[in-house]
Amino acid sequence: MLEIQEITTDKKRFLKLLLIGDEQEDMIDHYINRCRLFIGYINDIPVACCAITIETKQLVEIKNLAVLPEYRHRGIGRSMLEYSETLFTGMTFQLGTGETPSTLRFYLNCGYTYSHSIPDFFTTNYNHPIIEEGVILKDMIYLRKKTL
Numbered sequence: 235m236l237e238i239q240e241i242t243t244d245k246k247r248f249l250k251l252l253l254i255g256d257e258q259e260d261m262i263d264h265y266i267n268r269c270r271l272f273i274g275y276i277n278d279i280p281v282a283c284c285a286i287t288i289e290t291k292q293l294v295e296i297k298n299l300a301v302l303p304e305y306r307h308r309g310i311g312r313s314m315l316e317y318s319e320t321l322f323t324g325m326t327f328q329l330g331t332g333e334t335p336s337t338l339r340f341y342l343n344c345g346y347t348y349s350h351s352i353p354d355f356f357t358t359n360y361n362h363p364i365i366e367e368g369v370i371l372k373d374m375i376y377l378r379k380k381t382l
Contacts, residue, residue, distance in 0.1 A: 235276070236274050236275070236276055236281075236282075236310055236313050237274070237275045237276075238272050238273070238274050238275075238313075238314065238317050239272070239273055239275065240270060240271065240272055241271040241272070241273055242271075245266050245267075245269075245271045246266060248271065248273060248280060248283055249262070251273070251280060251281075251282070251283040251300055251302070252266070252283055252285065252298055252300065254283075254300035254301070254302070254303075255283065255285075255298040255299055255300030256297070256298050256300075257360070257362075257364055258360050258361065258362075261359065261360070262298070265285060265287055265297045265298075266285070268287055269285040269286055269287045269297055269298075270285070270286045270287075270288075270321075271283065271284075271285050271286075272284045272285075272286070272314065272317065272318060274301075274310055274313070274314050276305065276310075281301060281302045281305040281310060282299075282300065282301040282302070282305065282310050282311065282314050283298060283299070283300050283314075284296065284298070284299050284314040284315070284317075284318050285297045285298040285299075286318055286322075289328070292325055292326055293325065293326050293328055294322050294325050294326070294327055294328070295327075295328045295329060295330075296315075296318070296327060296328070296329035297329075299311060299314060299315065299329070301314075311340065312340075312344060315344055319379075319381045322381060323381050323382060324381060324382070325380075325381055326378055326379070326380050326381070327346070327378065327379045327380075327381060328349065328376060328377070328378050329341065329346070329376070329377055329378075330352070330355070330374045330375065330376050330377075331374070331375055331377065332356060332364065332366060332369070332371035332372075332373075332374070332375065333369055333371060333372070333373060333375060334366040334367050334369055334371070335367060335369070336367060337366070338375065338377075341377050342377075344379070345379050346377035346378060346379045347377060347378060347379070348375070348376075348377060349376040349377055349378040350376050351373045351374060351375050351376065352373060352374040352376070353372075353373050354372060354373065355372075355373060355374035356371040356372055356373070356374065357372055
């Protein structure tokens with residue numbers, strides 16, 4: 235069973251998990267100290283993370299959502315999202331992701347809808363090509379969801 239805990243100190247000890255969702259450590263450094271970090275555990279093993287920043291009184295942003303590959307397709311990512319959404323009721327959630335088909339499908343199935351894109355985000359901000367599912371990521375796709 236998944237147990238979710240908020241981490242308030244020494245967040246970088248979960249760098250291995252964070253790097254699954256964001257491949258470049260200096261990009262993680264932009265938000266790690268100001269985010270609320272939630273770690274999902276199964277049998278005391280950290281298997282998932284969700285990093286969230288509060289952007290305005292009405293907007294929170296998911297900066298990183300990741301699940302260890304061997305624990306995927308078990309509903310853990312969805313559980314991490316749903317848990318986070320209960321903490322920020324009445325707010326709009328925003329997240330940025332690449333054009334990876336399975337990732338976009340996942341978020342759309344979780345109720346997120348297209349908001350906007352930032353052209354060339356990945357090619358401008360990362361020091362190496364980001365390739366997922368054979369797709370070289372170029373644009374950042376922003377999705378949003380209003381929580382109840």
